[in-house]
Amino acid sequence: MKKVIILTVIALFVAFNANAQSTTDNGKHKGATKTENTDNGKHNGAAKADAAKGSNNGKKAKVAEISFESLEYDYGNIYKGDNGECQFKFKNTGKAPLTITNCRASCGCTVPAWPKDPIAPGKTAVIKVKYDTNRLGTINKSITVSSDAINNSVVLHIKGYISEKPAESVPAQQAPMMKAN
Numbered sequence: 001m002k003k004v005i006i007l008t009v010i011a012l013f014v015a016f017n018a019n020a021q022s023t024t025d026n027g028k029h030k031g032a033t034k035t036e037n038t039d040n041g042k043h044n045g046a047a048k049a050d051a052a053k054g055s056n057n058g059k060k061a062k063v064a065e066i067s068f069e070s071l072e073y074d075y076g077n078i079y080k081g082d083n084g085e086c087q088f089k090f091k092n093t094g095k096a097p098l099t100i101t102n103c104r105a106s107c108g109c110t111v112p113a114w115p116k117d118p119i120a121p122g123k124t125a126v127i128k129v130k131y132d133t134n135r136l137g138t139i140n141k142s143i144t145v146s147s148d149a150i151n152n153s154v155v156l157h158i159k160g161y162i163s164e165k166p167a168e169s170v171p172a173q174q175a176p177m178m179k180a181n
Contacts, residue, residue: 063092064149075139075160084131088156092119102125102146110141136162
């Protein structure tokens, strides 16, 4: 079994190295001239923005951009059955209408609602999120917002803690006082 795994790893290594080389017109191999992306996808919005700028003969392309006031909502400490609704306010800071294509929660206990109509440049809107507060314990959920914006995927977070409501104390009835004769 170990030999099969080692041979598979070697075969993959050889295949990837062969793919990294480019061929010239006369059939001779040249060293790889491929550049690596060293930002690990952290700045993909900036790269897309640069590509959008250069695609219109030096003119800025009209694209939507979504900017949230906050990426996280903290419920704090709440009780079972309390209101689990919150809102994430955002603005279209781009130059084209913004359409949110989907909002996906990390769990079925979290339900997002988003505007279906395009949001004009400079306008604001909200994404409403409802969390099921009948579940006790820590809240730590994410909502992935997909859109046609240059920053097309944004992750929102909700957090907090839900505990049982304290028992309501009912005052005990007092026994009537007896009169001494």
